Amino acid sequence: MLLGRSSTPARSWWSRDSSYVWSLKMLLAHCNVAAKTVLACTLLVTFTQALPLTSNKWTAASDPFAVLDAQNWENPDNMTWDDYVPPPNTNWSDPSRRGFSRNFNIALVTIDYPDQPFVITLSPNSTVFGNPQAVVSDLERGDVPAFYRDLLNLPSELNHGHTLHEYWMEDSAGKYGVNLTAFGAYQMPKRSYQYGVDDGRGGFNPGACPSSELCSVDLRTDALGAWRRDVGDETADSYELAFILSAGQDESSTWQEFGEMKFRTQADVPDSFGPPNDTTLPNYASTRYVPWTSWASASTIWPNAGAGSSTQAESSGLGTYAHELSHLLGIGDNYNNPYGDPERRAYTGPWSMLSRGTFNGPGGPHTRWQIPAVQGGSLGCLHTIRDKIQLGLLADNSSVLYVSRESLAESGPVVVELTARSVDPGEGLIGLRVVMGEDRSPRCNISLDPFCDGGGYNNYDLEVIDRMGADSFTPDSGVMVSKTKDRDIAPFQWTIDANPQDIDVVDFYRPDGTASKLSIGDYRQLSDALFHAGTRSGSKAEHVDEANGLQFYVVSTRRDEAGVLYYTVGVRAIKTSDQIKLPLKVKLSDGKVADDRFIEGAEQRTSCSFELTTGGSNASNATVALSRDIYRLTAEVDGEGWRAELPNEFMIAESGKTNVADVAVAAADSASRSATVTLTATSESNPSFKTTATCFVRTGRPLYSHHRPTWSKSQ
Incomplete structure (x- = not known):
């Protein structure tokens, strides 16, 4: 057969600035539908389906390696009234x-x-x-x-x-x-x-x-x-x-x-x-x-x-x-002496009106001396879910879901979506409470350990804090995980610090110019305490309390069109009864590669999307399957010069539903032309249940020379 040349001006087909779409159109233009050229046409179509698309520059928001829920806490001292939402x-x-x-x-x-x-x-x-x-x-x-x-x-x-x-x-x-x-x-x-x-x-x-x-x-x-x-x-x-x-x-x-x-x-x-x-x-x-x-x-x-x-x-x-x-x-009150001897960490810090959230407002706490008082202290944060319950601020308790530690051992994980506490949740939830009854944490000495919570807590509370409304002058938006007591015996609420290391912030400069940093007991040490969804956030997405047999998860986050912040959170009992409901049947589909490529310097980026389909039950006749389960994801890539990262290591398997997990993939300039990404999803309820799928990726570099091919006669 003869494939004639195009009259289109010459151009380098395989240069990185050229369009693969243009190239493919030129290839297909040579293919006619005569019976004797059907095979050649079929081969061309098959070839085009395997080719990568053009290298279109993505925005930062669409970068597959972008952090899902980055922690960007702000020092209250630097806030202004423009921070109010x-x-x-x-x-x-x-x-x-x-x-x-x-x-x-x-x-x-x-x-x-x-x-x-x-x-x-x-x-x-x-x-x-x-x-x-x-x-x-x-x-x-x-x-x-x-x-x-x-x-x-x-x-x-x-x-x-x-x-x-x-x-x-x-x-x-x-x-x-x-x-x-x-x-x-x-x-x-x-x-x-x-x-x-x-x-x-x-x-x-x-x-x-x-x-x-x-x-x-x-x-x-x-x-x-x-x-x-x-x-x-x-x-x-x-x-x-x-x-x-x-x-x-x-x-x-x-x-x-x-x-x-x-x-x-x-x-x-x-x-x-x-x-x-x-x-x-x-x-x-x-x-x-x-x-x-x-x-x-x-x-x-x-x-x-x-x-x-x-x-x-x-x-x-x-x-x-x-x-x-x-x-x-x-x-x-639920606050400490920030300069006490011995030192002791703040209890709930800037997140609670009964703690130092009273001081919130633009300009930070060191402007509270001003008259009239329209800076620091002018708009304290909202009450915590625990204190709302104590004060009767909730119309009823339907906006807080109560589960017991014992029931979790029988039922498996509980997963819910929480609304930020600064917004009326309507029919939704603003809190999740896990009732422990007895705190099994080992004893600690508050005189020797500034991070000792003192023990004696009855519950775990999870709530979403957003920098909106009266919470606008809190340092961060995220999920607060805290231990709470039923009685007001301070500390009656203890925020779990996702970043317990010293925050290393200068509080003020003394008259001689010496910097005075925040003490271990200062409430602003908890400015980075909230939990965030996803990986590489600068915070954590899970909290494990081995002594109390509980594990907490921040699974995902979203904002609706009105700007309201939501987080999906979960909790499970680490040890379950012999009759624990078995995980759902789940299956990962093979991954699909995104249509675009992102080039940053010499590195090319894309993503693979995998669907996790939840079917029937793995349970025997003697048990009932979970309606929801939490799966932990791991990703690997097989290819020289390639790397893969998970934006989120958790996803939910829910009966009758399909969820999507993305894997960010990148190839260095010297990377092999193709690689295989493997994603594994493992049940947190029973790690013996797992599913694996793969995704084939390739770079946008030329497969052939930079010269337009010469077509010749063929019999």
């Missing part, structure tokens, strides 16, 4: 919306002192702490109660639209709201430091009270007394709770910033930060967590709650009010 399709800050179960009726009682006016009535930066900030200053005293009521609970430009009502509505998916009514201002009969210096037995500031004065005066008695005398008992009793807002700073937000961060030693604290009219006292004083801070800081109140009321200061942000209201609803 609103939950989709809702407006919890709308004042006209009320909690469908309860709308708290709270009195805001504002107080000042003979020696301490409200800071926002002063000129900008006029106090020893550098307040008020220029955004609000020189207010009339009579305008102060309404100003703080609106700052806390009316959406505005100053508070960036975030309110206490919004926080509780979001936290409870509309169950709880907050109504705030302002009263005052009332001037207290004593000086501010007489209420702020806690020099009683076990107090924070022993020996700091000026001579011939009485300190540790009960602020609640004087503040609530003044309020009741003003409005009468009947009106006062109509309010469920009372927030006492004290003029000035609070010690919680100043002890470090106006202590070790500002002064090299306690001897360097100047008179301006010392006690008034008392030369017998030093200019420093003891404080809650460390041996000293400036006296000016130690003399201010420490926010606290009890007996139906809580105390806050002008520097207390929205997070503090949400935290203290939590206490008024009957729940305790």
